[in-house]
Amino acid sequence: LILLLFVLHTRGRFRVPASPVITGGIYTDIEQLYQAVPQLANVFRIKGKIGEGTFSSVYLAIAQLRGGHEEKVALKHLIPTSHPVRIAAELQCLIIAGGQDNVMGVRYCFRKNDHVVIVMPYLEHESFLDILNSLSFEEVRDYMFNLLKALKRIHYFGIVHRDVKPSNFLYNRQMKRYALVDFGLAQGTPDTKIELLKVIQSEAQQESCAWNKPQITLGSQVSVTARAPRQLVRQPAARTANKRPCSLSQTQIKQGQKRKEGPESLHVQRSVFGERNFNVRSSASQDNSTVKLIKQPRVTDIAARKILAKKKTTSAVTNGLVKKAASSYPTNVTCDCYAKDRVCSVCLSRRQQVAPRAGTPGFRAPEVLTKFPNQTTAIDMWSAGIIFLSLLSGRYPFYKASDDLTALAQIMTIRGSRETIQAAKTFGKSILCSKDIPAQDLRMLCERLRGSKTSFDISTGDGQINLSQEPALQAEIFNISDPALQTSKKHLQYQKPSCHERDGLVIRTSEKPADLGWDKVPDEAYDLLDKLLDLNPATRITAKDALLHPFFKNIKQ
Template identity: 70%
Template sequence: MEEPMSFSPLSGCDASPADDSLKKYEQNVELSGIKKDIEKLCEAVPQLVNLFKIKDKIGEGTFSSVYLATAQLQVGHEEKIALKHLIPTSHPIRIAAELQCLTVAGGQDNVMGVKYCFRKNDHVVIAMPYLEHESFVDILNSLSFQEVREYMFNLFIALKRIHQFGIVHRDVKPSNFLYNRRLKKYALVDFGLAQGTHDTKIELLKFVQYEAQQEGCSRNKYHGVTGHKGSLSRPAPKNLDQQCAAKTSVKRSYANTQIHIKQGKDGKEGSVGLSVQRSVFGERNFNVHSSISHESPAEKLIKQSKSVDIISRKLATKKTAISMKAMTSVVRKTTSSCPAVQTCDCYGTDKVCSTCMSRRQQVAPRAGTPGFRAPEVLTKCPNQTTAIDMWSAGVIFLSLLSGRYPFYKASDDLTALAQIMTIRGSRETIQAAKAFGKSILCSKEVPAQDLRKLCERLRGMNPDTPRLAADPPGYTSPENTVYKASYHVQTSPTQHLKDSAHKGEGDGCGSPRDCSTCLEGWDAVPDEAYDLLDKLLDLNPASRITAEAALLHPFFKDVRS
């Protein structure tokens, strides 16, 4: 569930009667829409009417809507309940898996539990305890350092809990970790995208994983024959796919910089479809196939294989003595006619060659919210673990320490990867990618940033330099970085977030100097904070800190749950 957009209220002196009328009209339209949604929900699941009074619609996401309701438990006593209405198109196994995550792992250690579940035909409503909470963007720059420490400690308690059950949340972000500042209560919510580890204790997540793998295998098995009529007696030989894809690569051309992700030892990267002489940065999703029609070498070979099958059947009717071994040799001889060595000729140009277009799509989990996806998710590594949740927690911690939210904002996966490089370094990113079977090429070397200097600069706590006046020391200028082709990438994340702050969209109260920021503890942030941040933003998932280890980090030595 995404956080609602916030707008700065008009001051009394600037507001005209026309503005007030327009504002009232918009409010009435919004209330009317909410009322209709509530009525539709009651019609779809009529048993809710007898148990709850639905008061308001408090959230809406891609896969669900959330309503605030009250339940009459005793005479004169009402309990607030959050009703999550899942969209009817959700897969039954996915819904059941989310429920099992809530019932098995939820209800304690800052993980949301479940009270009831209602179903009517294909409509499912999950009733959960309601936790009144603040918007992260509204309180970001008013939190004391101790509050930040407690916030992260409680987040790791929740992550440790679900990771012990083999649950990978896959969408950890502030709007999915509810925080009641007054009561100091926390709740990790929304397991709609969760997956299981290889040893998960949530049985239904095993089915979800199996379904995803089967879908991926099916997609890969018949990729390249879509749109061709007729049935195939057998798929193209496996070794052919490996030959035709062995020396191909995905390309993106930037003005002065190229990031190039190609096949690693453990996986094949996806195809990117782009027309000739077209700007390729941030215009199309990294994982989407092209709609341009190209006949790939694999498709040509499949046609050849079909002709071989027909000839073989004709020969079999005349000469029954032909052995299966001989037929196999004929097929192998034909398939070997496909050029084994096909080199790409589009690297560094504003086009994608037919060799790159012929590659099969890499099927890998890619859930989550842009800006919080780990490097192994952005590069479509098929083997993803609970470490992706820890990376997302690291991005939250980075926002808390820097006072900027969202910290990363990218239109596509390659832009997001480029932004990570400007903070963690291009050389370090390339080296880490090799560990999980991906190869990344970057035409410009971008140095890693000092996390303390970066956060202090953004928060305006460094007395030696003007506040928010320039990029952090050692920060590579935009002209020498990968940020060249669109608005989101023309400047560094630092400058982008400065612009956001000036427009009132970077945090809930504008720049840090415009609100009553609580400076308690911020004048002496310990080194342990940045050491933990560095371990959370470890580019290699295998060595990234776990939730259990994070709770034992020296940064939390004085914190009690």
């Protein structure tokens, strides 16, 4: 009787939730997504957020199918600032190349104004970091085979993924299923079969020409001659200054109900580090509409007129001095800021290097780090090699750098400084290094990292080195083809991380290596690793050839 009364008393007050509880900001994000794309509520029941990136958020949802059946799906919500051509290109990659050979496909696509949601099959997967220290050697071989199989598929269609990393290659360990995802940064090869990637490539080349102008300096006066495309209109300075720096990525592309506001609402965003910015609305999305120029307000005050005239005169004189100074510099002049805490005018006058730079730090190929413009599918193969290096060494992330030159210096510590310098010459770049670093034996490196009980220094291969006594490494890059850059220098002092920063990078296995087959790693594994990490993109192994490597001889093709 007491139990019955308790049940009656608690009925309606305490209920076991039918789905996981969603709290905080995630609940707000889901509600906003339902409001932005109302048709989702008729088909999907969103359970929670399973991923978030710079350009999108991914949610787990339950699809209500006909006949009362339910299916788990992944909803990828692209941020409203994504360029329409970029969104369409990502969809085209999923439709044409996806759905087989470990490449993620697409089920549906929903759009409401500038909000786009891509519906994809959901693959439950494990975190790469969580399973790295328990993978057997055979599992690693299967993992790499399936990754290369996916790369072969997309490279056949002329797709360069540009962001190959473990979090973009989903792995269900129990079901032995794999999926290459996220084509948001993909670009096309010259012979790509994805038509919209050709459009993106054409726009990127046009923007490179627009921004690839010399930057001249004289004292504290800097004149940047880079200009925006004519279709874009620059916002008044007062309006731009009121915006927070963090809101730049949230700039809305005026579509749907905001399209009537006209081109005056557009912002000009300069490409950063040579990266193609697809958040800027280009001529491809103007629908051939005419663009009205914003006229400067007429100055009626006499005093204000005098001040304005004085500014124009000063500006003209300054520009003349700048141009004269630039023309007075001989092409073979050497900069005088080497190893100093300042940058000279010669270095500041260097022509801006514009090249694709997409990807994740630690996985970028040498040709990406040195801003080589003609990048191919070889950059995906380098990223696959970095993943393979992590799998063989048990270390993730293997490289951790704050900028491109530091990343390049870290690559030298493994592949050698002379080898890196020689490879860079093959694609028109020159690298200067302050010390000669020999290339390391990949087998010895991986075996020491996997079995070491001490922090391992990647600069010398010595597990007992005292990090506090390491010499600094300086590296610099410039373009061979430009005579003015042959003697100009861009420097960076590469400081090794402290022991505390490095402690979390060496992952030690709790099981004996012999239990997982790590005592019988064949030479073919390190031979394939060496070919994947070929510093020269022209000779780096392709996905098709890698699948035929002796390392996979016992795996069914």
